[in-house]
Structures are given as C-alpha cells and as structure tokens.
Amino acid sequence: MDNTFEGRLLIGATGSAAVAxxxxxxxxLRTVLRGPITVLMTHTAxxxxxxxTAGLFADRVVTGADPATWPADNHATLAAGHDLTVILPASAHTLSTVAVGAAPNMLATTVLAATHPVAFFPVMTAEMWAKAAVQxxxxxxxxxxxxxxxxASGPRYDVAAGAFVESPQPPPPPRFLEIVRELMG
Incomplete structure (x- = not known):
C-alpha cells in the first residue's frame, strides 16, 4: 500500500529547545510527503x-533575517503558497501570541494570514503546560x-536536574505523519 500523500507544507519552528x-x-516527512516543505524559523528557533541544518531536510528555510528576501518570503506569500501550516514545536510564547491575534514576528503574521488549516504541537515543561494561562x-x-x-508525555533529559524526567513533548514521528496526512485531506 502506498502511504504517500501530496501537499505544500509550511513548518513554523519556534524557540523551544525541542526544535533540535x-x-x-x-x-x-521526506519518506511520505510529495511536495515542497518550507521551514519558517523564529529568531529564537x-x-x-x-x-x-534545517535546510538539509527542507526545500526552503525562511528566517526573515535578510531584507533582500522579504519581497518573496513574506507573510502573505508564505500563507498563500502552502496547504497546511504546522507549528512544531509550539512554544508557550507562540501559543499566547496567536491566541491574542498579535503579529510581532513573521511566523505569527503568517499564521494570521493563513486561510488553510494551522496545527500547533506544543512543547514545554509540564509545569508550564499545566498553567491556567497556557490552557x-x-x-x-x-x-x-x-x-x-x-x-505526548515521555522522558527528556533535564540539564538542571541532571536526570531524565517525564515531560510533555511532540508526538512520535509516525503519529505526527498521520496527523499531517489527515490535515492535508
């Protein structure tokens, strides 16, 4: 059975250490997605x-750092040029920014301009995830x-504790691929 699917995917990468x-x-994604993958990175990401490094796996990486790229790589062209946007990892800051409709960076502005589905995969400490404001x-x-x-919950190395701790994290890649396939329709 062929499990490939087509679409133009924009991945927003935010300033969480999980972006590594x-x-x-x-x-x-490269094993199943037939279509371009663009990564839009925040400054912190x-x-x-x-x-x-992201460019080794993506067709294009956009950071917004070079003003010469702004005419072609701006929020309107990025939103219009893709069928789905996924934010992986989605930091608490990005969740908050989009929830209030703010546009302090190219990623948030692109999400606001998107007319296609947008999916967030939050990653932060368990303490942050449990906060009423985040929820x-x-x-x-x-x-x-x-x-x-x-x-998902799973082990991650906590540098401060010097040990592995249970912590919120993105879904494993097979589950992530299922979700992207579903959202691409």
Missing part, C-alpha cells in the same frame, strides 16, 4: 537549530478554529 528534534520530523490560550486557539494537539 525538527530534523527527525523533516526526515520522516534559529539560536537552537541553525537554519542551514486558556490553547482553548482560545481551538475556539478560533486552530488544531492544537496535546503533547
């Missing part, structure tokens, strides 16, 4: 994962028609 796992998701933002995003997927 993005190449694993991009590599998994690019501090955790160099844009050129209010998640509820608001869902009310506004966005897809927000509760994080």
């Amino acid at each position: 796992t993005l190449p694993m998701y991009l590599a998994a 690019a501090t955790f994962l160099p844009a050129h 209010r933002n998640v509820a608001r995003l869902r009310e506004d028609g966005y897809h927000v997927y509760d994080p």
Whole structure:
C-alpha cells in the first residue's frame, strides 16, 4: 500500500529547545510527503537549530533575517503558497501570541494570514503546560478554529536536574505523519 500523500507544507519552528528534534520530523516527512516543505524559523528557533541544518531536510528555510528576501518570503506569500501550516514545536510564547491575534514576528503574521488549516504541537515543561494561562490560550486557539494537539508525555533529559524526567513533548514521528496526512485531506 502506498502511504504517500501530496501537499505544500509550511513548518513554523519556534524557540523551544525541542526544535533540535525538527530534523527527525523533516526526515520522516521526506519518506511520505510529495511536495515542497518550507521551514519558517523564529529568531529564537534559529539560536537552537541553525537554519542551514534545517535546510538539509527542507526545500526552503525562511528566517526573515535578510531584507533582500522579504519581497518573496513574506507573510502573505508564505500563507498563500502552502496547504497546511504546522507549528512544531509550539512554544508557550507562540501559543499566547496567536491566541491574542498579535503579529510581532513573521511566523505569527503568517499564521494570521493563513486561510488553510494551522496545527500547533506544543512543547514545554509540564509545569508550564499545566498553567491556567497556557490552557486558556490553547482553548482560545481551538475556539478560533486552530488544531492544537496535546503533547505526548515521555522522558527528556533535564540539564538542571541532571536526570531524565517525564515531560510533555511532540508526538512520535509516525503519529505526527498521520496527523499531517489527515490535515492535508
């Protein structure tokens, strides 16, 4: 059975240390997605994962850092040029920003301009995820028609504790691929 699917995917990468796992998701996408993959990185995401590393797996990486790229790589062209936007990882900051309709960076502005489905995959500490403010933002995003997927729970290394702790994290790549396939229709 052929499990490939087609579409133009925009992945918004935010400033969570979990962005370091993005190449694993991009590599998994390459095995089933027939269509271009663009990664739109926030400034903070690019501090955790160099844009050129994401570029090894994506057709295009946009950071907005070079004004010469703004005419072709702006919020309107990015939103119009894709069939689905997924935010992976979605930081608490990004959830809050989009929930209130703010546009302080190219990623938030692109999400506001999107007429196609937008999905968020939150990643943060368990303490952050449990906060009432974060849960209010998640509820608001869902009310506004966005897809927000509760994080999976699993072990991650906590540098401060010097040990592995149970923590919210993105779904494993096979589940992520299922979700993207479903949203691409």
